[in-house]
Amino acid sequence: MTSIIDDIRKTARQLLTEEKVDVVIGYEKGSLPLKATPCFVRSPQDVDKLIWDETCENNLAAFVVKTPGKKAIIAKGCDSRALMVLIQENQIVRDDLYIIGVSCQGVIDQRKIEAETGEIIGATITDGKISVQGIECDKVFNFTEVKDITCQTCRYPNPVLEDVHIGGSIEVLQQATLFADVMVMENKSDSERKAYFKEQMGKCIRCYACRNVCPMCYCQECFVDCNSPKWLTGGVDSAENLLFQTGRALHLAGRCVECGACSRACPQGVDIRALSRKVNKDVKEMYNHESGLTEEVKPALNVYSADDPEAFLVKE
Amino acid sequence: MSMGECLVNTETKAFQPKIVAFLCNWCSYAGADLAGVGRFQYPATIRTIRVPCSGRINPLYILKAMANGADGVLISGCHPGDCHYMSGNYVARRKFALIDSLLKHVGLEEGRVSFSWVSAAEGVRFAEVVKGVTERVTALGPNKGVFKVEDGGGTND
Numbered sequence: 001m002t003s004i005i006d007d008i009r010k011t012a013r014q015l016l017t018e019e020k021v022d023v024v025i026g027y028e029k030g031s032l033p034l035k036a037t038p039c040f041v042r043s044p045q046d047v048d049k050l051i052w053d054e055t056c057e058n059n060l061a062a063f064v065v066k067t068p069g070k071k072a073i074i075a076k077g078c079d080s081r082a083l084m085v086l087i088q089e090n091q092i093v094r095d096d097l098y099i100i101g102v103s104c105q106g107v108i109d110q111r112k113i114e115a116e117t118g119e120i121i122g123a124t125i126t127d128g129k130i131s132v133q134g135i136e137c138d139k140v141f142n143f144t145e146v147k148d149i150t151c152q153t154c155r156y157p158n159p160v161l162e163d164v165h166i167g168g169s170i171e172v173l174q175q176a177t178l179f180a181d182v183m184v185m186e187n188k189s190d191s192e193r194k195a196y197f198k199e200q201m202g203k204c205i206r207c208y209a210c211r212n213v214c215p216m217c218y219c220q221e222c223f224v225d226c227n228s229p230k231w232l233t234g235g236v237d238s239a240e241n242l243l244f245q246t247g248r249a250l251h252l253a254g255r256c257v258e259c260g261a262c263s264r265a266c267p268q269g270v271d272i273r274a275l276s277r278k279v280n281k282d283v284k285e286m287y288n289h290e291s292g293l294t295e296e297v298k299p300a301l302n303v304y305s306a307d308d309p310e311a312f313l314v315k316e
Numbered sequence: 317m318s319m320g321e322c323l324v325n326t327e328t329k330a331f332q333p334k335i336v337a338f339l340c341n342w343c344s345y346a347g348a349d350l351a352g353v354g355r356f357q358y359p360a361t362i363r364t365i366r367v368p369c370s371g372r373i374n375p376l377y378i379l380k381a382m383a384n385g386a387d388g389v390l391i392s393g394c395h396p397g398d399c400h401y402m403s404g405n406y407v408a409r410r411k412f413a414l415i416d417s418l419l420k421h422v423g424l425e426e427g428r429v430s431f432s433w434v435s436a437a438e439g440v441r442f443a444e445v446v447k448g449v450t451e452r453v454t455a456l457g458p459n460k461g462v463f464k465v466e467d468g469g470g471t472n473d
């Protein structure tokens with residue numbers, strides 16, 4: 001890990017000194033333990049702020065659209081897929097972007113740690129061991145135990161789009177069944193699924209953190225903020241929360257890159273992935289499309305074929 | 317009467333659903349017109365909303381109709397290949413398949429939201445579709461579904 005960060009800093013310093021880019025988007029140490037925060041480095045002196053470890057959980061592609069000028073970005077596999085979709089959707093100019101690709105081992109899910117130690121007061125990471133000082137107890141975790149659920153089934157840890165690669169690449173796990181988690185849900189009865197989503201949506205407080213961290217949620221005016229027509233009221237109601245979450249999942253159909261940033265950002269621990277994963281599975285099965293892998297393949301909902309499935313039609 | 321209340325036939329006490337029908341201007345709307353001109357009977361359960369093309373239908377229209385208390389939603393456009401705008405219904409078809417699948421996944425009853433292709437020449441078929449949809453929605457009863465917002469969903473009335 002240390003050599004990776006040295007190389008990242010070296011590359012960033014070089015880019016800024018040679019004025020190839022105006023800003024390097026990366027991670028710095030956050031104000032809370034085990035939380036990295038996105039940072040924007042604009043001068044070579046500040047390059048040493050940059051860090052790279054298992055706490056770098058944000059999808060930095062979310063900041064690219066809003067950052068003017070030429071920029072370099074530190075991209076994990078999922079960040080690079082998001083950048084690919086943004087390029088496909090003409091949101092960013094490829095020439096203004098310098099992608100520093102880094103293969104990613106996965107990131108930490110703090111909730112798993114906090115479930116055992118209580119609020120985290122301090123923590124250090126050394127060689128895949130995370131020693132946590134919690135408010136209730138201290139504990140040492142193996143990284144694999146507390147790896148985020150999205151990262152556990154990650155199939156694209158290596159960037160799909162990059163200008164330079166730093167560090168080695170990671171061997172991709174071969175999975176017997178893709179979308180095993182969605183299948184478990186699908187095999188439940190209608191009433192069980194209904195109850196599950198009702199419970200999940202009951203927790204949602206519609207803070208829109210999921211939308212704000214999402215690299216694909218870049219609409220100038222989100223439907224939740226629109227007051228004519230008024231899609232949502234100000235009240236908190238699990239039915240309305242479900243309208244928001246399903247509406248959002250459908251907007252992300254064929255675009256979601258499964259970075260899991262939405263679920264990690266959720267302060268209430270709502271299983272937001274359950275919806276987007278289901279849509280991703282449908283898109284994969286019906287249209288054989290996975291978002292953000294190559295520039296040539298158009299997003300699933302931008303194209304069509306004459307023989308698309310239409311099992312959903314009424315029987316009359 | 318607001319959308320949230322359910323209609324009950326005063327004579328028979330039978331539940332009569334309110335179904336929001338999004339019909340494309342060029343085919344299904346004309347099909348509904350033909351059903352009327354030809355005097356083909358179908359239940360007076362649908363509230364038609366004319367849209368320029370089935371491709372114009374936003375998933376939020378369906379969700380919002382359910383939230384505001386519609387007992388059912390019917391979406392109908394031109395048959396694939398017959399779109400007035402060449403490809404609107406092909407694009408819509410991909411979207412509809414995903415909407416249908418996701419809504420069932422989150423626990424919306426089968427039959428609440430229906431999709432169909434009805435051409436301008438299919439007046440009889442339009443009547444059949446509405447009959448079928450009405451039967452299924454009536455069997456399900458009033459919308460107490462996952463999207464129904466109890467306080468009227470901010471309809472401002």
